[in-house]
Amino acid sequence: MTKSLVIVYSCHHRNTERIAQVIGHVLDAPVKRPDEVTPEEISGYELIGFGSGIYHGRHHESLLSLADRLPGGTSGTAFLFSTAGITGGAKTARDHSLLREELQAKGYVIAGEFSCKGFNTNSFLKYFGGMNKGRPNAEDIQRAEKCARGLVKDYLTEQ
16 A cells, blocks of 8 residues: 555544544555654655544644754655534634645645544533534544545555
8 A cells, every 4th residue: 555644743632543443444555743743854755644533713833843854855655634613514624724735835635534523622612512512423434434545545545
C-alpha cells in the first residue's frame, strides 16, 4: 500500500483522535500529532490527513502552523477531517477553508474532507453539560471508515 500519514491535534475529549485512529487503521497509516512530525518527514508520504477539532471556525493553530511551514511546489495529496459542535455543508466548507487553501497554495491536491459532530464543552457550554454528548457516535465512526475506504480505493494502490 502507498505510504500515508494521519496528523491530528485533539485535546479536551479526544473526539478527533477517535476519528483519526479509525482513518489511520483503514489506511494502515501512523497517527501523529503536529509536534511529532516535521515538514521534511511529511514530504516522504504520498497521502496525508490533517485533522483537528474546529476552534473559532478553523482547524487548530498547530495544524495551520505546520501547513504554513511545508515547502511550496509540493505535488502531494492530502485530506482534511474535523469534529465540531456544528457541522454540515457550507459550515464545514468554511471551517476547513483556511487549512485547505494553505495546503493547495503549497501544491497539495485535496482528496476529500470529512467532518462530524463532537462533544463540546467549550466556553459557556460547560455550564449546561455541553452539546453533542456521545459524539462521535457509532454512525460517525462508520462514516469515517467509509471515507477512509474511499481514499484507499481512489488514491492508494498496491505498488
